[in-house]
Amino acid sequence: MTQLPTSTDKKLGLVIDLDTCVGCHACVISCKGWNTENYGAPLADVDAYGANPVGSFLNRVHSYEVQPESGPSQLVHFPKSCLHCEDAPCVPVCPTGASYKRSEDGIVLVNEDACIGCGLCAWACPYGAREMDPTAGVMKKCTLCVDRIYNENLPEEDRIPSCVRTCPSGARHFGDFADPNSNVSKLVAERGGMDLMPEMGTKPVNKYLPPRIKDTLNTAGTCGELETVSEDATGFLGWLDKALEKL
């Protein structure tokens, strides 16, 4: 029986700063690249240069134009991948136990050799974070780059998820949420990190840092008219002004 672990030694996950994410999609490309070249079957890419490109991505960036009730609208880029929930609903629904959560670090993974491609886990995930690979016929999801973070063949600075390593604006952070002194725990505490859809009770490990409040500009009509800073012209310029008006 595939049980969710009651607790995990570590809670590895991501913090995504919605204030600094610029929506460049570098994390998407980096993720696709690493997971196509380095584990399992390549992520599907069908008709990549055609009219209807379709493929599997383990990380996608959604962009929203947020329109407050008053004030200017704001563009928010929202990267979304598996949130490695503590109470992951995708795990218990899997009929073969291919979907599981590791007790040592809390990463939710799919054993692709045991996945029959029934798709039920994709229904169970409230975040839509699982992708059925249309060519491999099995479920794919973010692995938190489990083949990088423990890989001693890589330089130490590369032993973080590919998306974190590549993010040019430093909007993605990786660490252990079980450690209150870790970089991610501190960030969440300082910036008010939030869960995605906490009402679902899935206790996602990944957190989002909300955008900071933007500077506000006075709108037209509240500034008043500009004060007069010069009097009527005198002397030669005065004579020229009057002469031109007569013309």
Next chain:
Amino acid sequence: MARTVYQEVTPTPAIWMIAILMGAFVAAAGVSVLYIEHNGHIVTGMNNQIVWGLPHVFAIFLIVAASGALNVASIASVFGKIENKPMARYSGLLSIALLLGGLAVLVLDLGRPDRLIIAMTQYNFKSIFAWNMLLYNGFFVIVGTYIYVQMARGMSEKVIKIVGTAAFVWRLALTTGTGSIFGWLVARSGYDAAIMAPMFIVMSFSFGLAFFILVLGSTFPLTGRFLGDNLIKRLGRLLGVFAAAVLYFTAIRHLSNLYATEHHDFERFILMGDTIFTPLFWIGQVLIGGLIPVAMLLRKAEKTTKMQVMIASILIVIGGFAQLYGIVIGGQAFPLEIFPGYDVTSAFYDGTINSYTPTIYELALGLGGVALAVLVAGVGVVALRILPMTLCDEEIDPTAPDF
């Protein structure tokens, strides 16, 4: 009640023609499966948003109908209605055939059907899907045993009743399991309702009996056997009650959703939307599959004809497909609500109705499942003494009043 004589069906040219036609549908389904497996599900209409498509609608319909087709036998063995007893063997055979057809479609539409052995050997008992696999396999064993004890010479009525009761309980569990696949999906607005399980049981009563009446009504004339008017009318009235019960459960499901604010958007999408699902619900499910057949079947019995019962059964089958299409596809087409309370749009399906257009391959696979069920039932009645020589009213129950 006179002694019932069962005899194998001797294939006639008409039966051979039907067998060839069904074989052609099965072959077309086989070709579709090979094509889909070779190219991947990319050639189907299914995608990451609509993970289960038209084949699943067919598969679930057949599985639900399989459970319901056993009704006639259960009514005889469990509830002691002797007039149903001559049909009990056929009822059991048809239920096995329908389940086989449904499972064939379900399995062949998996992302990796070649890994079926994994699904049969590795069980995660926290998963309702895994439980369903046991329930499906157990259904074959129990109903197979049920048919055997009915056909075995000298078998006591007590044993038949015990096995029949076990089959009845098992079929209730099976349909509960099928409905719970949807009922336990808390992440989707369209599901997450405990009523799904009992609703699926009632749906199985209705769809299964409708399918049984259609097959019975076409098999008997085709094999030169007589089918009594009273019998088919009696089954028709029972079907009318079941179809009305489906309408009742449907109403309760939607009223419950309308009571909870969080489901209002989904209900607006199904009941008042501008997609295919709204006409499917009102016209397909409620009108064609519900109100019209209920009116046809539950009006004054003496005015009902055998043909009307058959037509009503066809309407209920059509309505059943419409209902399951709405449940399976409609529930997935409604977008996930990542930011509840906000109107959300993005380039990645947020806030938009997920589109799905089934392809010919999916339709061929689904129809192949139906054809396989008919073919298996046909082979069964040719090879085994399943069908009684007559089902005329006087033979079955001379004491029953005429309608």
